[in-house]
Amino acid sequence: MHFLERIGRYRLDRRLGAGGFGVVWLAHDDVLEAAVAVKVLSENWVDHLDIRERFLSEARLLRRADSNRVVQVYDIGELPDGRPYFVMEYADGGTLADRVEAGPLPVAEALRLTALAARGAAALHEAGIVHRDIKPSNVLLRTSPGGGDRVLLADLGLAKSLAQASGLTMAAGSAGYTPPEQAEPGSGIDARADVYSLGALGYHLVTGSVPGPPGKVVRPDRLRTDLAPDVQRALLRAMEPDRERRWPTAAGFAAELERLAEPGAALPSPRPPRPRRRALIMVLAAAVVAGVVGVTAAIVTGGAAAKTVRVEDSTGRVTAEVPAAWSHQLRDSGWSPRTLGLKDTKEPGLAVADDLSKWQDLGSRVNGAFIGLSEHGDVTAEVRAIAHTGCHYDGSRTYNGAHWHGLIRTWNGCPGGDGSLTEAGLTPAGGAEQPQVYVQIRQKGGSDATDLVLGSVRVGG
Structure with a gap:
């Protein structure tokens, strides 16, 4: 040599x-x-x-x-x-792999760069070429004379003409960016294989993480909790394992990303459309984690043999009893029912758990409860509309306690987890319409404390 x-x-x-x-x-x-x-x-x-x-x-x-x-x-x-x-x-600006190495990009920038890469893929498709290996290291940046970057697709070492691609018999691609049809020899591919890779590229830029294999991709809002639902839907549609459900063209995907990158276009929605595709546990995450304090300061009284404790919010209006093992941390400064789809007001509420930092991850092992008061709207109707995508729905039951009546819905088998998740909407047992209470309970095993918690909830005047 x-x-x-x-x-x-x-x-x-x-x-x-x-x-x-x-x-x-x-x-x-x-x-x-x-x-x-x-x-x-x-x-x-x-x-x-x-x-x-x-x-x-x-x-x-x-x-x-x-x-x-x-x-x-x-x-x-x-x-x-x-x-x-x-x-x-020569692309003097490096690659998108260099750009994302330090962590996720601002959402608007990530969408803009992914859209430009998608426009490049569309140009290939118009020329009858499928790339087959779109990933951050194959997307180059070149400084423009007027400022800013040009985004260039490179490395067509795995590329094929679309006519050849329809009969490909060899698997190819990079882990995390490869659609299922491209990883299976003999299945044949078309331009939608690149759409999947572009979705994975956008996912990586937004979250800072390479997505998992097709059908096992962790929803991006679990890695970036401030992500707008429309952005998540656009990325996950691109990464649909079934290519018939993806964006049909790279140009169509690019147009949607460009729309979402506009100022204000991808703000988190205050009231997601029904059916709710976004788990409310994630919407509440910021409210739950902020302001965490030691729970002992809010103990009202110990339960039998100190196996339970009674906690209250900062106003003293909402109190409840939970197993003592759950009572390591408390967030007691209220909530906004807007996160449930109701009126945007500040209401009393609390969250108590053995580890509130894990609350936003459906797959984490955590025991705890969130209890929020609402003076307006129909909490039970909103609970009935909740969907926790990816979790197994166990069904619903009515609750008829001495103080509250309502609806209980339960999920388990959430991705990466082995506990249960319960949502409940409660109205006063005496027939009054208000106040109403929203309760969310996480349990990682052992005896079911749902009825204990619901039966202990009290709302003062």
Whole structure:
């Protein structure tokens, strides 16, 4: 192996990176006085005709795309030892992998960059090409003369013409970005395979995490709790395991992301449309975790043999009894029924649990209860509309206690968890319409304390 200093008129400056079959160099075009990138077939593949053809195919496909959203090919040639090379435009801004390395991006920026990558994919599709390996390291950034970045798709080493892709028999792609049909030899793919990868790209930029395998992707709002429902729906639709349910085109996906990136377009919705696709446990997370204090200061009285404790909110209007083992932390400064879909007011409420920091994760093992008072609206109707997507719904039952009547609904088997989640809407047993109470209970096993908690709830004047 010998060190290259020049390739034709291109003076090599430094190595930028290497892939499975080639090495990419930063070079200088002495004639045009411009920086370029030169990709050279690795020495160990020079005698493999199939790899050589695949290498040259990438250059041809890049050239066929002929789009300023895809890396441009300027020249192609061969070294004296027989290795082919091709010359491309140089992206001086690095890759999206570099950009997301420090963590998730601002949502609007993540959507804008993903939309630009999707426009690049659409240009490939219009040219009859499917990329098959869209991921952050294959999305390049090039500084524009007027400021800002151009987003370029690169590395078409796995790309195929759409005509060839319909009959592909070899699996390919990168973990986390590969749709199920692309991972199964012989299933054939089309442009919607790239739509899945683009959804995974957007997910990574928004959450800072590579998504799980198809059908097991953790909802992005569990990793970023301030994410607007419309953004989540757009990303998850792109990553549907069933390609018939995805965005039909990369251009359509890009248009939606561009709309959501507009100021104010992707604000969290105060009242999600029915049926509720977003678990309320996540909507309440910020209210529950903020202002956590030690629970002992709010104990009203101990229960039998100190196995239960009675807690109250900061106004003293809402009190309840919970198992002593749940009473490590308390958040007692109220809530807004708007999170349930009711009037936007500040009402008394409390959350008590053995670890409130885990409350926002449906898969975490936590014991506790959230109890909120509402003076307006129909709490039971709102509880009836809740859906915890991904959890197993165990059904509902009516509750008829001495002080409250209402509806109880229960879920278990939430992703990554083995406990239960209970939602309850309560109205006074005497027939009065107000006040009403919303209760959410998390339990990680053992005896069911639901009726104990509901039966102990009291609301003062």
